[in-house]
Amino acid sequence: MNRTLLLILCDFLLLTLLALTKWETAEPERPVAEAVEIEGGEDAVTAADDIVALMQQSFDEQAEAQAELEAERIRLEEEKAAEAAELAAQLEQRRRALQAAASQIAERDRTLSQLQTEQQNLSQNLAAQQTQAEQLAQELSSKEREAAASRARLEQLQRDLEAREAEANERAAQVARLEQERVAAQAEIENLSVAVRVAEQEKVLLRETADTYREQAEIERVERLKAQETAVQLAEGVGELAEQSAEITAEIRDNRPINANTLFSEFLLNRVPTTFAARRPGMFGADVDRADRTRTILVSDGAQTYAVMHVEASTFNFAEPPSNWDRIDVRLERDSAVVSPPAMNFLRRDPRLLTLPLTEAEVESLGVKVYELATDPFRFPEAVLINNGGEGYGEVPFKLEAALPGYVRMDNRFVRRLVGDFPPSRGDLVLSKTGRLLGIMVTEDLCALLDDFAVQATLLTGDTTGQGEAAILESMRQQSTRARNTGPPGR
Numbered sequence: 158m159n160r161t162l163l164l165i166l167c168d169f170l171l172l173t174l175l176a177l178t179k180w181e182t183a184e185p186e187r188p189v190a191e192a193v194e195i196e197g198g199e200d201a202v203t204a205a206d207d208i209v210a211l212m213q214q215s216f217d218e219q220a221e222a223q224a225e226l227e228a229e230r231i232r233l234e235e236e237k238a239a240e241a242a243e244l245a246a247q248l249e250q251r252r253r254a255l256q257a258a259a260s261q262i263a264e265r266d267r268t269l270s271q272l273q274t275e276q277q278n279l280s281q282n283l284a285a286q287q288t289q290a291e292q293l294a295q296e297l298s299s300k301e302r303e304a305a306a307s308r309a310r311l312e313q314l315q316r317d318l319e320a321r322e323a324e325a326n327e328r329a330a331q332v333a334r335l336e337q338e339r340v341a342a343q344a345e346i347e348n349l350s351v352a353v354r355v356a357e358q359e360k361v362l363l364r365e366t367a368d369t370y371r372e373q374a375e376i377e378r379v380e381r382l383k384a385q386e387t388a389v390q391l392a393e394g395v396g397e398l399a400e401q402s403a404e405i406t407a408e409i410r411d412n413r414p415i416n417a418n419t420l421f422s423e424f425l426l427n428r429v430p431t432t433f434a435a436r437r438p439g440m441f442g443a444d445v446d447r448a449d450r451t452r453t454i455l456v457s458d459g460a461q462t463y464a465v466m467h468v469e470a471s472t473f474n475f476a477e478p479p480s481n482w483d484r485i486d487v488r489l490e491r492d493s494a495v496v497s498p499p500a501m502n503f504l505r506r507d508p509r510l511l512t513l514p515l516t517e518a519e520v521e522s523l524g525v526k527v528y529e530l531a532t533d534p535f536r537f538p539e540a541v542l543i544n545n546g547g548e549g550y551g552e553v554p555f556k557l558e559a560a561l562p563g564y565v566r567m568d569n570r571f572v573r574r575l576v577g578d579f580p581p582s583r584g585d586l587v588l589s590k591t592g593r594l595l596g597i598m599v600t601e602d603l604c605a606l607l608d609d610f611a612v613q614a615t616l617l618t619g620d621t622t623g624q625g626e627a628a629i630l631e632s633m634r635q636q637s638t639r640a641r642n643t644g645p646p647g648r
Contacts, residue, residue, distance in 0.1 A: 452546030467584030
């Protein structure tokens with residue numbers, strides 16, 4: 158309990174006791190003489206004086222108590238002020254501690270946010286790394302499959318090489334035998350020549366003794382003629398043997414199928430990049446430029462060499478109405494050699510087939526193999542189809558159709574793809590198993606055979622102003638449409 162309140166209560170109780178006390182009954186008995194003496198004296202003390210004295214004493218005690226209370230109050234206020242200052246200092250310290258704690262909490266929140274952000278980034282990076290790891294695993298699996306396929310092709314190439322080496326050894330042995338026979342024939346011819354020279358010397362001697370040895374000279378002359386005839390026969394026999402060897406080699410080459418891997422590798426080494434570019438005025442003043450690029454091979458019919466392709470490999474196609482062009486440029490590029498054919502020919506066999514005629518000098522500058530046309534395309538039931546200038550290749554069976562002379566139907570359901578995943582398409586080159594050009598795909602399953610290069614229409618290249626390409630292209634487009642609707646044209 159508060160001390161000041163206690164003093165006030167004590168004062169109140171004291172005053173209450175003083176007010177309620179019956180002093181007349183409570184006064185102690187005094188001796189009578191004394192009382193009388195007191196009452197009779199001038200300074201006699203009455204009851205009221207006692208009360209006043211008691212009240213004065215009470216007031217004095219109350220003043221002392223008030224003074225003590227005031228001192229206590231001052232002391233309490235000082236203690237309260239000290240406690241308040243101490244509490245304020247503690248509160249200030251706690252406030253600072255709370256501010257520091259709040260700063261730490263904010264810093265921890267920022268750190269936690271950063272950690273959460275980093276965790277999210279790490280999770281995203283981990284997911285990306287997992288995705289990348291899966292992609293790498295897929296690429297590794299693909300590379301392993303490609304490596305297995307490459308090993309299989311390498312083994313097949315090794316077997317083909319061994320077979321070729323065996324064949325080359327056999328041919329070398331044949332050549333060695335022929336060389337021995339030639340050497341023997343040459344030795345015999347030299348012996349005969351020596352015999353002829355001896356005979357001529359003997360003839361000189363016989364002339365000196367003509368009368369004596371005329372008959373012997375005649376015999377020698379006959380023998381010399383026989384020896385010359387024998388030498389001529391031997392020389393003719395050696396030449397015929399060499400010609401027969403060349404014919405046998407050509408016949409073996411034409412009848413022996415070549416591995417598809419070898420044919421594709423040879424194609425990659427001899428394909429020629431070809432660029433088409435055309436320009437004409439546009440409807441709103443700006444020129445219309447078109448450019449296309451393909452890769453093809455050079456083919457010879459025995460008299461002329463051509464680059465061959467489907468018309469859709471050029472800047473023209475029959476899917477849109479034709480237009481007249483101001484300029485048409487064609488470039489065949491190989492290493493540092495650049496050739497610009499002067500014309501483009503649409504073949505009579507099929508208007509979708511396009512050829513670029515080349516001169517011997519242009520062919521020599523390109524430095525690639527010139528393919529021959531297949532003389533007997535039906536010797537083997539399968540052909541090698543090369544897709545889109547070398548993106549893939551495979552072996553495809555084909556068959557003749559009586560209703561489509563000059564064409565063969567490619568059974569692309571059973572295509573045995575060796576490289577690349579592709580469906581046969583227009584413009585794919587088809588090689589026979591002997592390495593000669595069989596034809597070009599004009600649809601997804603129809604191949605136009607190439608056995609000649611008879612021209613149906615020609616477009617000149619360079620400045621073509623006034624050439625009338627639209628009419629020529631429209632004619633070819635109509636024939637192509639009829640070919641699609643009613644079947645390919647015949648010869």
